[in-house]
Amino acid sequence: MKAKVDQDVCIGCALCTEICPEVFRMENDKSIVYVDIVPKEVEDACREAADKCPVSCIFIRE
Numbered sequence: 001m002k003a004k005v006d007q008d009v010c011i012g013c014a015l016c017t018e019i020c021p022e023v024f025r026m027e028n029d030k031s032i033v034y035v036d037i038v039p040k041e042v043e044d045a046c047r048e049a050a051d052k053c054p055v056s057c058i059f060i061r062e
């Protein structure tokens with residue numbers, strides 16, 4: 001599974017980094033995905049972050 005943040009849409013609320021710090025971190029007031037492949041054990045947290053992102057700018061590819 002892979003994840004991606006649309007930098008143009010992210011509002012920098014940092015919610016995804018709180019829900020799934022293993023995948024997302026803040027950089028220059030935007031969230032970035034810093035892993036190539038989402039580790040199996042945090043896939044659910046990563047999906048939750050995507051679901052809860054207020055501007056729906058996290059995209060998951062299974």
Ligand code: SF4
Binds near residue numbers: 012030031049
């Ligand atoms: S939850 Fe969405 S808007 Fe908030 S920092 Fe993460 S990607 Fe950006």
